[in-house]
Amino acid sequence: MGTALIYDEEMTSYKLLWDDPECEVEVPERLTVSYEALVRSGLADHCVSIPVREATEEEILLIHSEEYLEKVKKTPHMSVQELKDFALQFNAVYFHPNSYHCAKLAVGAALQLVDHVLMGKVRNGMALVRPPGHHSMRDAACGFCTFNNVAIAAQYAKQKYGLKRVLIVDWDIHHGQGVQYCFEDDPSVLYFSWHRYEHSIFWPHLPESDYDAVGKDKGVGFNINVPWNKVGMTNSDFLSVFCHVLLPVAYEFCPELVLVSAGYDSGIGDPEGEMCATPDIFAHLTHLLMNLAGGKVCAVLEGGYNLTSLSQSVCQTVQTLLGDPNPRPENLRSPCQSALESIHCVRWAHRRYWSCLGHAADLSSFQISTKPSGSPKEAGESTWKDKVAVVWPEPVKRVAPPVRTAALLSDEAVCPEGCKRLATSDKLDPRVAGKLRENFLEGEGDSEALSALSGLITLTEKMEKDEILNGLAVVRDITMATACVVQHVTMAPNNRVLVVCVGDGEAPSNITEDRKALVVRIGSRETKQSKCKNDIPVCLKKGCADVSGVIQAVFGLLLPLGYEFDPSLVLLVRMPGSEVSDGVWQQLTGLLQCLAQGHVLVLIQECEKSCVSPTACSLLGEPAPPLGQLQAPLPQDVEDMERLRRKLLADWTLLQTTAADTG
Numbered sequence: 001m002g003t004a005l006i007y008d009e010e011m012t013s014y015k016l017l018w019d020d021p022e023c024e025v026e027v028p029e030r031l032t033v034s035y036e037a038l039v040r041s042g043l044a045d046h047c048v049s050i051p052v053r054e055a056t057e058e059e060i061l062l063i064h065s066e067e068y069l070e071k072v073k074k075t076p077h078m079s080v081q082e083l084k085d086f087a088l089q090f091n092a093v094y095f096h097p098n099s100y101h102c103a104k105l106a107v108g109a110a111l112q113l114v115d116h117v118l119m120g121k122v123r124n125g126m127a128l129v130r131p132p133g134h135h136s137m138r139d140a141a142c143g144f145c146t147f148n149n150v151a152i153a154a155q156y157a158k159q160k161y162g163l164k165r166v167l168i169v170d171w172d173i174h175h176g177q178g179v180q181y182c183f184e185d186d187p188s189v190l191y192f193s194w195h196r197y198e199h200s201i202f203w204p205h206l207p208e209s210d211y212d213a214v215g216k217d218k219g220v221g222f223n224i225n226v227p228w229n230k231v232g233m234t235n236s237d238f239l240s241v242f243c244h245v246l247l248p249v250a251y252e253f254c255p256e257l258v259l260v261s262a263g264y265d266s267g268i269g270d271p272e273g274e275m276c277a278t279p280d281i282f283a284h285l286t287h288l289l290m291n292l293a294g295g296k297v298c299a300v301l302e303g304g305y306n307l308t309s310l311s312q313s314v315c316q317t318v319q320t321l322l323g324d325p326n327p328r329p330e331n332l333r334s335p336c337q338s339a340l341e342s343i344h345c346v347r348w349a350h351r352r353y354w355s356c357l358g359h360a361a362d363l364s365s366f367q368i369s370t371k372p373s374g375s376p377k378e379a380g381e382s383t384w385k386d387k388v389a390v391v392w393p394e395p396v397k398r399v400a401p402p403v404r405t406a407a408l409l410s411d412e413a414v415c416p417e418g419c420k421r422l423a424t425s426d427k428l429d430p431r432v433a434g435k436l437r438e439n440f441l442e443g444e445g446d447s448e449a450l451s452a453l454s455g456l457i458t459l460t461e462k463m464e465k466d467e468i469l470n471g472l473a474v475v476r477d478i479t480m481a482t483a484c485v486v487q488h489v490t491m492a493p494n495n496r497v498l499v500v501c502v503g504d505g506e507a508p509s510n511i512t513e514d515r516k517a518l519v520v521r522i523g524s525r526e527t528k529q530s531k532c533k534n535d536i537p538v539c540l541k542k543g544c545a546d547v548s549g550v551i552q553a554v555f556g557l558l559l560p561l562g563y564e565f566d567p568s569l570v571l572l573v574r575m576p577g578s579e580v581s582d583g584v585w586q587q588l589t590g591l592l593q594c595l596a597q598g599h600v601l602v603l604i605q606e607c608e609k610s611c612v613s614p615t616a617c618s619l620l621g622e623p624a625p626p627l628g629q630l631q632a633p634l635p636q637d638v639e640d641m642e643r644l645r646r647k648l649l650a651d652w653t654l655l656q657t658t659a660a661d662t663g
């Protein structure tokens, strides 16, 4: 199934007709540069083009009042002066004779996208729209928004398709207070927003934008606000919030649809956001959402005012929706103190509502600086010009290798649909053969083991040369196979391999201290305390059969470690008897493709070959099926993971979840 792209230049046919410094950034070119970048990069051609339509009045009334709609309906016949006066009753918004028409198209575009995804005509998609929506309220326009595109889409999805759980992820740099007001008492819509806040000195200055606005009545816990109390937030800050706040909760919630209020003013160079996250981060944010809701992700454009940053970020988003491999995350480092405070506060505020946050350290562990940290406005406030003067490197070109998934199987095994069987080249480089024999095969060893190991080496070499993206191998001796791959990959100077062992079994023996290999083992046994710090055992009482425990480990430990380690290859090893369910296994296989530009090699023991086809599906880019709403992880496991996390903090900064962590 494909990726939908919804765009119509008709939505560029309105603009600001008078002087208003508050609104001048919201220009029609925002849409044209985004669409043209998708066309120029060839991405538009790979999308399924879906036409826009006008929303009906009935659809608009799903969220807005009749009085408000009647007022807006009059704007096409207004003079410029009347439009100006009409806008004055709202906060930071303008109208144009054609803006009502465009506002109906923006809603209609979002609904078209939802229809095509929920009817299974496409897997996911993006709607490039203006006017944006997330500030508009039942009775009011606000912040360039006339109708609340995403809120209407959520209500429409619930009503028309009977959905019980919709997740809205708002990565725009402004708080979509309009969405919050719509659903704050509604447990069927989980609204997540991060936003520039600076302790409310940033627009729209609302107390209810802070982390303690957790929802109301039946909706408590279903509204998550992450305030950014400083500008300059980076990729590390953004990824930390996804790993330590959004994703654990999103997996516990188990949405049937993911709507993204995709605003790109959170990206570098934007005059409104003044953040430092680079466009490639949106590839990672998108990827991390794509195994939720069976991959049903609908991104709807909100803000974004630096035309270069905006168009690059839109391309990064669409390219990931299309399934192309992610770029390697550039030099991630520790989240900043302010971000850690925000992360801690929001986890603490939600600790009673989400079992995955149940252990969030209580407030006493350190004092939150509730007063504005830093002078309200740094001396020498930057002007608009030098806000957009920021420069950053053009995102690296992301090319999908000619072969997506290769399979190394025994001759009689069937090659899974879509995979390319790897011919184990019979002629083996004698030096390599010699090395394999001496390292892994006692004496002569049988020729089959030799050809299997040489096949593995061929596989890793083809990945290194980008001839294939990822692969799976069915092997007889998984420990030997793991050691062989680790040794081969770490021979090259700047290669690093992340080994993820799922299930019990001894870790490969040849892990060295040189940080070229990092082993994370998720299992049930208190294995002998790992001697080297690059071998991290995560123990779950019930082992990998414990879905919540594994997911807790993935987001709280594995992904932060993986992002910080930044491997060139991920080796995912399914230890025999691991009891991991196919669903969890597919989630792991899908999520881990966010690392190493998607170069994931999965090792499966001969006796477990029943999981070959689900593995192949995930490696081929199929979204993993939903896991269902997650139970609470075992308190004992949570404590153990917390202890392990604290122990690892000295070496791994992306594991931090509170400012006290650097204590």
Ligand SMILES: NCCCNCCCCCC(O)(O)C(F)(F)F
Pocket: 022, 092, 132, 133, 134, 135, 143, 144, 145, 172, 173, 174, 175, 203, 263, 265, 272, 302, 303, 304
């Ligand atoms: N001194 C007052 C500054 C007012 N600034 C208004 C910012 C509106 C932001 C709109 C947006 O980017 O959130 C949307 F996604 F809706 F377009």
Ligand SMILES: [Zn+2]
Pocket: 172, 173, 174, 263, 265, 272, 302, 303, 304
């Ligand atoms: Zn915004």
